[in-house]
Amino acid sequence: MKKKLSxxxxxxxxxxxxxxxxxxxxxxxxxxxxxDMYTLAEVPTxxxxxxxxxxxxxxxNNTGFNAxxxxxxxxxxxYGNLNGIRRVIEEEHIDMRNGLLQKDMKRISDVxxxxxxxWSNDTYLLDNKVVTEKGRAxxxxxxxKGVGNVSxxxxxxxxxxxxxxxxxxxxxxxxVYDVNPTVVDYTFSQIIGVMW
Numbered sequence: 001m002k003k004k005l006s007x008x009x010x011x012x013x014x015x016x017x018x019x020x021x022x023x024x025x026x027x028x029x030x031x032x033x034x035x036d037m038y039t040l041a042e043v044p045t046x047x048x049x050x051x052x053x054x055x056x057x058x059x060x061n062n063t064g065f066n067a068x069x070x071x072x073x074x075x076x077x078x079y080g081n082l083n084g085i086r087r088v089i090e091e092e093h094i095d096m097r098n099g100l101l102q103k104d105m106k107r108i109s110d111v112x113x114x115x116x117x118x119w120s121n122d123t124y125l126l127d128n129k130v131v132t133e134k135g136r137a138x139x140x141x142x143x144x145k146g147v148g149n150v151s152x153x154x155x156x157x158x159x160x161x162x163x164x165x166x167x168x169x170x171x172x173x174x175x176v177y178d179v180n181p182t183v184v185d186y187t188f189s190q191i192i193g194v195m196w
Contacts, residue, residue, distance in 0.1 A: 065179055070161050071100030073179040074154045077163055079114045088112060102195055105154070115152070118144070119195040134189075141174075141194040142167060156193035157186055164194070 065073050072089070076082040088111045089096060094104045102119045109116035120140035123132045137156075145153055145167065153164040155174055162176035162183065172188040 068096060068099040070179050071105055071154075074161055074163050075100075075105060075108060075114065077177060078152060078154070079109075079112070081112060084112050099159070102156075102193065105195060116195060119193065121156075121193040123192070137194045138174075138188045138191050141191075141196075142169065144196060152196055154195040155186060155191050156195070157190045158192060161193075161195075162186070 072082075072085055075085050085108055088094070088108045089100075089104075092107060092111070094100070094107070100108075102121075106116050106119070108114070120137045122134055122136045123130060124136075125131070141150075141153065141155070141164070145151075145164075147167045147169045149166050150164050154161050155164045155176060162178040164174050164176055166175040167173075168175070173185045174188070174191060175185045176183065178184070
């Protein structure tokens with residue numbers, strides 16, 4: 001009898017641990033920028049990212065990142081220098097309790113010279129009023145980066161971000177690299193922000 005209870009406890013614990021590992025909550029990127037001119041200039045591309053599986057970017061291991069570090073993973077995957085990113089977070093006292101905000105990702109980029117120059121969100125400030133314009137971020141992504149393969153671009157869905165690799169305007173899908181390797185694309189309607 002004790003053996004059955006012990007086995008049930010082990011299976012219950014394993015199930016709970018697996019369920020917790022599959023739930024990913026990353027960054028709180030529904031932030032607002034204090035300007036009427038919300039979108040910044042396009043960044044010159046220094047690395048190219050082709051279709052999934054053809055990345056010319058540093059190979060960062062997906063282990064060693066906690067559930068709120070998708071922003072750290074994206075920066076490290078695009079630009080390398082994971083130790084530098086972690087150092088800047090510590091030295092600049094960046095609050096990671098809810099993940100990296102876009103402004104913090106920009107700050108890390110500025111300190112380390114990654115070249116991130118702009119971002120766009122569906123929710124933003126206009127004349128000191130919060131405005132939500134669904135689809136604004138994906139429109140900006142297409143107008144700045146175009147369709148087909150894209151490089152040096154991070155896309156945001158609620159509480160998570162990934163690296164965009166290709167925009168398919170016919171299927172209305174953005175293909176991505178993600179800290180969770182089973183995630184390979186987002187529909188246009190899922191995307192709430194972009195950063196380049």
